[in-house]
Amino acid sequence: MKNNTIYENILKDCGLKSTKHRTTILEFLEIANQPVTAEQIYHELKEKNISINLSTVYRTLETLSDKELVLRHSVTNESKALFEYNNRVHKHYLVCIGCKKILSIENCPLCEYEKLLERQTDFIITGHKLDMYGYCPECQQKGLMGEKYN
């Protein structure tokens, strides 16, 4: 969490106007510290009596994604997009198939592999996306272990 002046500066540094909604959404995402949907942002801001329109949320998220202040994800078999504050740390995600919670993993096992793959394919590799799937300890206890992912 930061003093709002800092969000204003972040916005200005990208050539964006600083507006109430933009700083609010940036702050919200940084505090959330995990990927959330546009609707979640919309509703949770409403609960704090911050009046904003859903389309403004989407527009703001698009603007912020374009400037890479925010990351946009899609998760397999989920139709809604997820948005996350971009704190410039390379991350992966551990998704619980039972309760759908998502944990971040900051350790990355793939740097070496990227180089190997570049040699093998002549692609220039610019990044990757890795999601791990499984069951969290709580769901294991509750026996919520129907599906698997492979």
Add this chain to the structure above:
Amino acid sequence: MKNNTIYENILKDCGLKSTKHRTTILEFLEIANQPVTAEQIYHELKEKNISINLSTVYRTLETLSDKELVLRHSVTNESKALFEYNNRVHKHYLVCIGCKKILSIENCPLCEYEKLLERQTDFIITGHKLDMYGYCPECQQKGLMGEKYN
């Protein structure tokens, strides 16, 4: 590509009725040998004068995914789902950011890592999804290298 009797057997082995559309779509996907959208299937079948409804394509794909005969993917920043014949080989994907082509990678660097992560998090890891992003040799030549993925 297989003789259609084989698709009939695959379907029956899963407890599914064998219908024209189901065998056609299974065959189509196996020949395609890469992830495609429902619309692509629909249109390419139409071009072969096979009459089918888009909703039937979706319903068939859902049925086949439920039985794991077909895999359903989503790619970051793409709104359409992709469907692929499940040949039971664990795969990853190399996505060209320039021309959007997708290559399969059958080598997987993550088996070790899954075990490590289980110990670290107490999750039971059931699988993972890894997409690599970059620029294919052709797009590198054409200078189509605006974006990056990280």
Add this chain to the structure above:
DNA sequence: TTAATTGCAAACACTTTGCACGCTA
């Protein structure tokens, strides 16, 4: 014969857009 599958049209969920008004720089 009976239950599952299909076509069609309509509904749906998520996201985007056009336009008039409001606010930032």
Add this chain to the structure above:
DNA sequence: TAGCGTGCAAAGTGTTTGCAATTAA
């Protein structure tokens, strides 16, 4: 004050569903 940001309503896109007719077992 000029132009970008916003609210609102309406449209768009990809996907799902209800129902009657058809087909597989």
